[in-house]
Amino acid sequence: MYINLSKDQIYERNGILDEIMEKLFDMATLVDSQEKIIHVSSSIPKLRKESKNQIIEKNIDYLYDALPFKKVLNTGRAEMGIIEVIHGRKILANIFPIIWEEQTIGALGTILYRNISMLKNILWNITNMDPSLPKDLYDQISRLETSYLFEDFIGNSKIVKDMIVQCESAAISNHPVLILGETGTGKEIISNAIHSSKFYNKLSPFIKINCNAIPEPLLESELFGHVKGAFTGATENKKGKFEIASGGSILLDEIGDMDLRLQSKLLRVLEEKEFERVGDIKLIPLNARIIASTNANLHRLSREGKFRSDLYYRLNTIEIIIPPLRARTEDIPILVEHFIELDQLRVSFTQNAMERLIDYSWPGNVRQLRNILNRLNIIKQEGTIDDQDIHNILYSNIEFPENTTISLHGCSKNTSTDIKIATIEEAEKEAILRALEYCSYNISLTSKILNISRPTLYNKLNKYKINIAPKLTE
Numbered sequence: 001m002y003i004n005l006s007k008d009q010i011y012e013r014n015g016i017l018d019e020i021m022e023k024l025f026d027m028a029t030l031v032d033s034q035e036k037i038i039h040v041s042s043s044i045p046k047l048r049k050e051s052k053n054q055i056i057e058k059n060i061d062y063l064y065d066a067l068p069f070k071k072v073l074n075t076g077r078a079e080m081g082i083i084e085v086i087h088g089r090k091i092l093a094n095i096f097p098i099i100w101e102e103q104t105i106g107a108l109g110t111i112l113y114r115n116i117s118m119l120k121n122i123l124w125n126i127t128n129m130d131p132s133l134p135k136d137l138y139d140q141i142s143r144l145e146t147s148y149l150f151e152d153f154i155g156n157s158k159i160v161k162d163m164i165v166q167c168e169s170a171a172i173s174n175h176p177v178l179i180l181g182e183t184g185t186g187k188e189i190i191s192n193a194i195h196s197s198k199f200y201n202k203l204s205p206f207i208k209i210n211c212n213a214i215p216e217p218l219l220e221s222e223l224f225g226h227v228k229g230a231f232t233g234a235t236e237n238k239k240g241k242f243e244i245a246s247g248g249s250i251l252l253d254e255i256g257d258m259d260l261r262l263q264s265k266l267l268r269v270l271e272e273k274e275f276e277r278v279g280d281i282k283l284i285p286l287n288a289r290i291i292a293s294t295n296a297n298l299h300r301l302s303r304e305g306k307f308r309s310d311l312y313y314r315l316n317t318i319e320i321i322i323p324p325l326r327a328r329t330e331d332i333p334i335l336v337e338h339f340i341e342l343d344q345l346r347v348s349f350t351q352n353a354m355e356r357l358i359d360y361s362w363p364g365n366v367r368q369l370r371n372i373l374n375r376l377n378i379i380k381q382e383g384t385i386d387d388q389d390i391h392n393i394l395y396s397n398i399e400f401p402e403n404t405t406i407s408l409h410g411c412s413k414n415t416s417t418d419i420k421i422a423t424i425e426e427a428e429k430e431a432i433l434r435a436l437e438y439c440s441y442n443i444s445l446t447s448k449i450l451n452i453s454r455p456t457l458y459n460k461l462n463k464y465k466i467n468i469a470p471k472l473t474e
């Protein structure tokens, strides 16, 4: 496969080639036959925090020594489906030779890194349908996952900045990390960014498993693998996610929903750093970083006997709490700007409309904000959104995204019956009680989550006669 363009065409700027490089790929680079960079899409200087002029004319090694541009220039043959890590992101690259009158006059490198997990799902379905495909293809495909960096978690508020600092130090350590936060707050971005930060220049697996989506005992075999004959239907040996994640990280999503028996097994694995496949006695060393996340209140679940407290204390050596959007409403304008660019929306907002967005409580958090912006884009096509549009979409036809919870602890899935509040004061008291419980009665965290100062929180505790002395932690 090659691209048929003349020298004049590859040196022409602001034409169709530039448009394709800009719009169709996350990053694109054009080099001449001497390996010199002719043009790059605007995402590259942005990502590298330098100007386009600092990149143009440099040798391609300046940008990517890991990608086979030179090979493509030498052989005149395309290199496709390259999976690599560039600037901490897992990317999928294709490099095409540009051929004119049978001469290779350059090469175009195209890179995707956003939404490549979508591609993974497609490939995964295809491999499941075709038993003749090699079995290690699964391992290969598992490596293909959108990678996030901390800078992808948009927010300038102090509460976000403090959390990112905490995440950066969590990334360096080898301890398990527990990530808590309501639905749609960005737990997946943060867990993936912790992984990418630890394995910045290394192609290492990030394996995610949703503990509430798979029935037990299937989950056991998904996590630990099994040997042939271990149970009816186990027709061959199968690696589990812990093995596939070897050398990288495993995200145990919705850990709060894990069955008690499996919790015991997981605890043993964390303590002994080894495990066996279902039906086998051979021990396999645990060589994956454990990240667990949930929107459930594990502290409460463990008090109720639904989550093993010893496992909770094992997991929460490093505990990251992602604030709900309503605790950092000052970030809403930059989130809006971010999604307009990311989702290529053609809408703008009046000041009053933006204020309405800021005033709203966002029970579905950032995911809900993104959905609303996309819906507004469809409804209004192009144009300016005013406060009435916001009012209409937020209040006249409330549609909470799946799993949305109003409660801070996020255990309830029933949005309409969860809160029965008569007055603003009752609502405030309720919010404080929930925040306290969510933060295990840690005053500093609770005040951060509620976005009020510690003295104000103490005043409100007095006002509402909430006695937390027996449970107090700082």
Ligand SMILES: Nc1ncnc2c1ncn2[C@@H]1O[C@H](COP(=O)(O)OP(=O)(O)OP(=O)(O)O)[C@@H](O)[C@H]1O
Residues within 6 Å of the ligand: 152, 153, 154, 155, 181, 182, 183, 184, 185, 186, 187, 188, 189, 190, 295, 366, 367, 370, 403
């Ligand atoms: N701070 C953020 N910056 C940019 N995008 C965000 C942020 N937080 C969330 N998002 C976006 O919101 C959506 C939901 O994020 P994510 O899946 O990480 O949430 P989650 O907390 O894991 O949700 P759940 O518990 O329901 O699985 C995604 O589209 C993600 O890109």
